[in-house]
Amino acid sequence: MADVESETSTMTPRTTPPTITRLRAEQVLPGEVLGEPRPRLSWMLDGGDPHFRQDRFEVELTARSGVELYRGHGSENVLVAWPFRPLSSRESARVRVRCGSSDGEWTPWSPSCVIEAGLLDPADWSAQFVSPRTLAGMEDGAPHVFTEFEVAQAPVAATLYMSAHGIYEPWLNGVRVGQDVFAPGWTTYQKRVRYQAYDVTGVVAAGRNTLGALLGNGWYRGQLVWKGNRRSYGKRLALLAQLELRFADGTTRTISSDGSWRASATGILFDDFYDGQTQDLRISLQPDPANAEGVDVIKADLSRLVARRGPAVRPTERIPARSLKRSPSGRLLVDFGQNVAGWVELTVAGLTEGAEVVVRHAEVLEGGELARRPLRSAQATCTYILAGEHAQTLRPTFTYSGFRYIDILGLDEAQLVEVSAVVLGTDLERTGWLTTSDADLNRLHDNAVWSARGNFLDVPTDCPQRDERLGWTGDIQLFSPTANFLFDTSGFLAGWLEDLAAEQLPDGSVPFIIPDVLREGTAAAAGWGDAAVVVPSELHRAFADEGVLARQYSSMRAWVDKVTSLADEDHVWDARDQFGDWLDPTAPPDAPMKAQADQAVVATACYARSARLLAQAAHTLGEVRDARRYSALADDIARGFQARFVTADGRVLSDCQTVYALALCGDLISDEAVRAAAGDRLAELVVEADYTVATGLQGTAVILDALVMAGRVDVAYRMLRETQMPSWLYAVGMGATTIWERWDSMLPDGSVNPGEMTSFNHYANGAVVDWMHRRIGGIAPTSPGYRTFEVRPLVTRDLDFARARHRCPHGDIAVEWSREGQVVDLSVRVPHGTSATVWVPGSREPVRAETGTHRWRGVLHPAGAAPTV
Known part of the structure; x- marks a missing residue:
């Protein structure tokens, strides 16, 4: 907490001071409730006199209890500690800030930021989870769980708190509430379930009201990982709803979900993230009181309920169709020009009642038709049964697909009034841009942006299209520096890390995916489990958030200690049967772990990096003994690495691009002459490969930096701009609009890679964009x-x-x-x-x-x- 200033200067400013912008509490957007009683404050200074130096500030809090003013010293303006009493549940207040300099200048007061605490204690909940009695099977579609209530007068304030087992879409008096999609999101449901809060003042009316929500399967009960694997978290969908009303006379009333609520069937007959949705438009999505059934109260631990840290999933863009034509088989084929994750929205007219329109999705074409094999078991198909000849808009509710192309069955061009792609994703603020004189590099950068947008959908997934879409730890630990430059991921990834800590095994092992639906007693995996250390470290580096380090510190330490228990006496992790340098381009299509790089070299390099980052985190948090211990450990690992894997003439075991890149970027070779020789060998290997990439995921993220460290900027640029396969620009030349999973996901003849695992939207190899930001754009943090x-x-x-x-x-x-x-x-x-x-x-x-x-x-x-x- 900043020191208190004894008095405020009233000197007249001599120049124009800056203005304060973007005053925020924690990482949530204005209008979102906070799960913290002491939210940290951040603001920016913009414009005005460039010589202005903040060395004091004032924070004004306006609450029901009155106005309070805090005066503090300091230049900090990022995540400044809350200087007032803790907020209580439901408390709403306004905060504004102004800053002063030592010469007496003060900025104007900032615009007020409204801060509202959520329900901070389980005792704040009177609602219960309720589930339809019979409309709860996998084949029963999406029920609408609802209640009806009356009020004599419209309230002056109304807040709806809601969560679910499954995913929900809230409705009040026939009005869709909020813009969130797939709420409450995907968390480690056994330990953490998010809730949302919506301001519905003005929607609740005097007289009779209907409150409820559609319930979909989502991650809770839909197919995950492999075909037929449903009910990963439970057998029954359930809704939790609490509507709190305040009236002009000061009285309050709460409408809570309980055993009196009811449920009715809707026109959504089937929903699943992988397979799609079937909807009969002749049947309303609104509740039908005349044909409703009772609900059962589901026993649940309400202490699991948490407010979200980052933004919700929402529609973020609409893309019109680029072309409409017939495929060779006669199907109506639509190209949106961009590979995205989201929905297809159609407006159709002129079709008879009961007619079916079927929409199938795919990322690429093969032979002029949708290439559906890469989807594996995922059907990615939406079916609509129409209500008549009038114009109808068709769009799913509880599914999404990864696609650039669709084909449509059941109508002709004249009956298709309009078609567009609705882009879905976590509604992250864009914060980074790069443009160069090379159009191909610009497209590569854009591809990384689009892959992040397609895969940052409540959790950082690997891909948005096939029967997977999981939070693989290996991908995000590589891509997090890129992501943190491109977007404000501070709350999004911090929330995901809380699930990582919740899923971490007692021995420190980290599951391959978070949330963990594999539940296979995960073994420690180098480069994957390291996400426990790398991602919080990168968040601190980008956003100066010591809080994320403090929350994750025990998880970070547990991972490093786990690997220490597996390492040899010389601190080498002789790991085998691991992912290794996954997706090396020389690996067979059906064996992506069979890389050139020795797995022990890769694992030990990852171990050294995590130990070094943990030492830095310990130092930041004031954990002095740990800082010394893990710094010494990192030095020991480096010595062990050099002794075991590096020869006197600079050769690294397995002699391939990845091992040299890891050794150089990990500072694992202390002898300068040996290090120089290793750098020369790396450049030699790249030149021998005609500047093409010969690295899997672990090497790809660091190889260009390693070449720069070796003094070969020329080779790094030449490698980046190479267009023959395998290279970053090969995919660009093949028309890619996102980052591919494999260097050759599509072969030069336009056919899809024969491997079972082939995605055209995988951000991991887009980690090179971090190098572009730092080395071409030239921007890199030093604190x-x-x-x-x-x-x-x-x-x-x-x-x-x-x-x-x-x-x-x-x-x-x-x-x-x-x-x-x-x-x-x-x-x-x-x-x-x-x-x-x-x-x-x-x-x-x-x-x-x-x-x-x-x-x-x-x-x-x-x-x-x-x-x-």
Whole structure:
């Protein structure tokens, strides 16, 4: 907590101070309830005098009890500790902030931020989970669970709290409540179930009201992992609803789900994430009191209920069809031009009552038809039974698909009024951009963005299309630096990490997927279990959130201790039968774990990295003994690695791109001459491969950095821009609009890879975009949350310009450079509260830049690259 200031200066400002923007509590968006009684506050300073330096601030709280003012010293503006008494359940308040500098200037007060606490104690819940008595089977479709109630007058305030076993869509008086999709989301249901809160003031009317929700299977009871595996968490869907009303005279009333509620069948006859949805539009989605049945109260532990940390899943974009034509088999084929995750929305007319329209989804075409084999058992099909000839809009409720293409059966072109793709995903704020003079690199960057959008759907999944869509730990630990630049993932990934800790085994092992529906007594897997350490470390690095480190610290330590128990006396993890360098392009299509890289080399490198990151986290949290212990452990692992795997002439065991990249980026070779030789060997291997990629997931994320560390910027750029298979730009040349799972998911002749496991939307290999942000755009944090950062673009003749922007917790960082011949113009924007170390191309020493926009001109050295890397 900041120190209290004794008095506030009233000096007249001499210049225009900045304004305060984006005042937030924790990581939730305005309007969302908080699960924390002491929410941390963050704000940005924008514009005004660039010389303004915050060294004090005032926070004003307006609550029912009155107005309180806190005066504090300090320059912090990110996740500042709550300075007031804890909030109580349901408490709503307004907060505003202003900042001052030592010379007496004060910013204007910020706009007020409304803060509302959720239900913080299990005793706050009077509602019970209720389930339909007979409409609860897998073949019974989606029931509408509801109640009717009367009020003499409309309330002045109304808040609806809701959750479910399954997924729900809330309705009140025939009005869809909120925009959330697939609420309450996917968590470790045995230990954590989210609830949502909705302001429904103005929807509750005097007289008779109907409150309820449609219930779908979702993750709770739908198919997961393998065909026929349903009911992963329970056999019965159930709804929890609590509507709290406050009237003008100060009285209150609560409508809670209990045994008096009822349920009725709806037109959603079948729903499943993998297989799709069947809906009869002749049957309403609204409850039918005349044909309703009773409900059973389901016993449940309400202490599991938690508020969400990050945004909800919502529709984020609508994409019109790019083309409409007939496939060779005569099917009506639609191309949306972009591979997405979401829904297809059709408007149709002129069809008779009872007619069926069937929509099938796929990511790519093969032979002019939908390539459906990569979906494996997933049917990804929506069927609609129409209500008549009038115009009807068809869109699912409780399913989603990964697709660029669809085909439609049951209508012709004249009956299709409109068709569009509705993009679904966690509604994350975009925070990072990069554009270069190379259109293919721009497309690669866009592909990574779209893969994140398609796979950040309540949990960070591997793919959105086939019978999988699971939170694989290995993928996100590689992609998290990229994700944290592109989006504000601070709440999204922090919430997922809480599920990781909840699923972690008592011995410290981390399941391969989170939430864990495999439940196979997971063995420790290098590069996968490391997500327990890497992801919270990357969140702290990007967002300066010490809270996530504190919450996850025991989980981080348990993982490293688990691996320590498996390591040999020389601290080498001689791991075998692991994922290893998964999806090495030389591996057989049906054996993606059979990589060139020795598995013990990969595992020990991952172990060293996690030990080093854990030591840093311990230092940050003031765990001094742990910091020393794990730092020493990391040093021991590095010594063991070099002794066991590295020869005196710099050769690393298994002699392939990945092992050298891991050794260099992990600082696992202490001898400078040996390290230089290893770097030379890496560059040699890349050149021998004609600059193509010969790495699986573990090596791909670090190989370009390793080449830069080896002093071969030229080779790194040449490798990045290679177009022959396997390479990042091969997929771009084949028309990819997302990142592929395999380097050759589609073969040059347009056929799909013969392997069973082939996805066209997998973000893991998009981890290269982090390198692009740091090395082409030139932006990299040097302290948590970009309080200090480095601008060090590697300018070469390969590109004429690049523009990068990142909205860090303090504001917008922007870097732009352009090259004409040897001359380079560089522009850098430094937001308030930060400073930058800038390497101007051609300079031997960096310059320090404070708040403001700065411009320099540099001259490249004859080699065409920045002289120091």
